[in-house]
Amino acid sequence: MRLLCALLFILLCLGGLQGTEGKREGAPEKQPARKGRNRAVPSSGELTSKESHRCTWETSGDGEVTLLVSCTHGELAYRCRYAGRPELCPAYAARSSQYWKQVVGKLKKKKNACDGEKVLKTRVCKKAPVESHMRLVAEEEQAEV
Numbered sequence: 001m002r003l004l005c006a007l008l009f010i011l012l013c014l015g016g017l018q019g020t021e022g023k024r025e026g027a028p029e030k031q032p033a034r035k036g037r038n039r040a041v042p043s044s045g046e047l048t049s050k051e052s053h054r055c056t057w058e059t060s061g062d063g064e065v066t067l068l069v070s071c072t073h074g075e076l077a078y079r080c081r082y083a084g085r086p087e088l089c090p091a092y093a094a095r096s097s098q099y100w101k102q103v104v105g106k107l108k109k110k111k112n113a114c115d116g117e118k119v120l121k122t123r124v125c126k127k128a129p130v131e132s133h134m135r136l137v138a139e140e141e142q143a144e145v
Contacts, residue, residue, distance in 0.1 A: 041065055041086075042100050051111040057104070063087070067103070067134055069113045080114035082134040089125035089132040099124045103134055114139050 044058040055071035067082040086092045092099055102122035107113045120134040 041096070045104065047104055047108050047113075049108060049110055049113050053112060055107070055113050057107070065134075069107065071113050078112070078114055079140045080136060081138040082120060083137045084134040085131045086125070086134075087132075089128035091124050091128070092132070095124050098122075 041059050041062075044056065047055050047057065049055060049071065051073070053071045053073040055069055057067060057069045060066050060068070064083055064085050067084075068079065069082070070079045071077065086096070086099055089099070099122050102124060103120050106117070106120045106122075110116045114136070118136040119130075122133070125132050
């Protein structure tokens with residue numbers, strides 16, 4: 001009886017292994033490439049600057065990405081636009097979420113999200129071409145809400 005159970009167990013194990021040659025158990029399978037808008041670019045979010053300015057941001061574009069930042073502080077509101085080509089950074093393909101976290105982090109550290117540094121350089125792409133960094137391209141005057 002034991003021999004029969006052992007034989008049955010072996011057959012079941014061998015049957016379960018068919019078609020898994022070359023695959024390691026627990027190894028992730030590669031997912032097909034996504035078509036359409038680059039999903040590595042987040043679409044929008046919120047942040048609060050160093051001086052408690054409440055801001056929203058949104059991105060658009062595939063090649064050249066535009067980052068529109070709109071902020072309010074008390075009765076004042078202001079907007080600005082950054083643009084860049086992050087895909088020119090070699091590390092961006094593998095670490096795009098890290099890139100965007102660092103861009104938003106740079107905005108949070110500013111007193112005013114549209115003043116100060118005109119280029120938002122990330123550590124992920126510090127050695128990449130200057131075009132890969134988000135650069136301030138337009139700034140709107142402050143207006144009362």
